[in-house]
Amino acid sequence: MSATHGAPATGAQVYAPAAQAAGGAGSGISQRLVAGLWRALLPSACALCGAVQSEVVCAACAEIALQPTPRCPRCASPGDVRGLGLACHACLACVDDDPLDATLTLGDYAGPLDTLVLRLKFGAALPLAEWIAARLADRLCAASDTIPDVLVPVPLSPQRLAARGFNQAWEIARPLSLRLDIRADATLLARRRDTVTQRTLDLPARRANLRDAFAVRHHERLDGLHIGLVDDVMTTGATLREAARVLKAHGASRVTALPALRTP
Ligand SMILES: [Zn+2]
């Protein structure tokens, strides 16, 4: 296990527009052109319906799966939304100390989109991360007038990273940073220890389980930074909130959670 702390086993750990070779964002554009050319030449089976065509998800499935749903702007909960731009009641209850300022997601962690995350995470279907990143970029540009300064993936513990071989959140954050032409940093936030699986715990137990789970690299100051916190799935939001709390304790002024999907 190398000292990658949340970065994938291969590839750079920091993506910066200035470092994206000569021409900055240009290299991202040329990478997309090459990827587009390959897609046009090679048929692909849609990850959702299996139809053979040129995209990882066919246009018909994408249109159905990405139907916009009214969501709370703070927690992206699909229910209890009081109106356009207003937080849901759950958020209003803790609005003063909620470390998340906004949450943006593609949809519910349910069929059919959950297939994409399950195949990415447990089947190492990495091209799906690029597809998710492209859709998240579209949604972020359409929904928000403030794009984050830097993208940070929710890190895995070193043990979990070694077992899986990649961090699915970083696999999404990396192409998302290229599309938004912003920096992405896989090692800014580290997971100090493995936490027991959150699935079986109630909310207070989840919070206790997460205490001291995250640390900012070398106690770096993040003053004034708007951070986009990328993850594959938001369940209760306890993990994203704890990560955001640590980022804000180091000076971050705003944290936007960017989970690919959210448990409804
Ligand atoms: Zn399809």
Ligand SMILES: [Zn+2]
């Ligand atoms: Zn809410």
